[in-house]
Amino acid sequence: PPVHAGEHPVTIAADSSHIASIGDLGRQRSNAIVRATRMVAPAVVSISVVQQQATHDPAMEMLERFGFLPQRDMYRHVRSIGSGLIVSSDGLIVTNQHVVADAVQVIVTLSDGRRFQARVRDVVDNYDLAVLQIEERGLPVATLAAVDDLQIGEWAIAIGSPDGYLLADSQPTVTGGLIRALNRDIRQEEKGRVYLARMLSDA
Numbered sequence: 001p002p003v004h005a006g007e008h009p010v011t012i013a014a015d016s017s018h019i020a021s022i023g024d025l026g027r028q029r030s031n032a033i034v035r036a037t038r039m040v041a042p043a044v045v046s047i048s049v050v051q052q053q054a055t056h057d058p059a060m061e062m063l064e065r066f067g068f069l070p071q072r073d074m075y076r077h078v079r080s081i082g083s084g085l086i087v088s089s090d091g092l093i094v095t096n097q098h099v100v101a102d103a104v105q106v107i108v109t110l111s112d113g114r115r116f117q118a119r120v121r122d123v124v125d126n127y128d129l130a131v132l133q134i135e136e137r138g139l140p141v142a143t144l145a146a147v148d149d150l151q152i153g154e155w156a157i158a159i160g161s162p163d164g165y166l167l168a169d170s171q172p173t174v175t176g177g178l179i180r181a182l183n184r185d186i187r188q189e190e191k192g193r194v195y196l197a198r199m200l201s202d203a
Contacts, residue, residue, distance in 0.1 A: 033157055037174050042111050042140035043086040044172040046161040047095055050105040051078045077104065083160030084108065084132065085142045091134040097123045100130050108134050111171060126196050147198050154179045158203035177203030
């Protein structure tokens with residue numbers, strides 16, 4: 001029916017096709033990156049680590065050198081954070097080796113806010129990978145796929161939650177980029193080691 005403004009009638013006609021297109025907008029925006037994020041996000045975890053690092057105090061070292069103090073190793077505890085991915089419903093988590101190196105305590109925070117103490121089951125230095133274990137079952141899992149058919153220039157996303165345990169919202173952070181290289185190893189001259197990389201991405 002017409003809507004009257006004063007004595008001048010104004011008719012509002014609804015275009016049903018336009019309304020339908022607005023309703024479809026949400027589905028159109030749900031592209032491959034959005035869908036992949038929704039699938040993987042529940043399996044992304046935040047990792048809080050206490051690491052034991054050697055420390056050097058020049059004054060103490062001098063006293064030790066001249067025999068005023070017994071020689072001893074000195075350490076300090078340093079906190080660091082990182083991200084991981086649940087790959088098995090019984091609590092296996094993949095993360096970077098450097099995140100848990102020299103760890104004396106590893107705490108994993110799930111996307112739903114639950115926290116678990118974790119232990120390091122295995123590390124692979126050359127791939128900078130580590131496998132953690134938490135004592136929980138029925139966890140959401142991110143499925144790992146083969147990378148043999150990847151192509152340079154394809155879209156890639158980086159998803160992680162390094163600050164999840166610090167935030168009221170423990171949902172992961174996502175960024176996007178492109179696959180820029182395949183099977184390219186990374187040499188660290190100062191440490192004399194090589195990281196074996198199947199894929200490099202700008203994400």
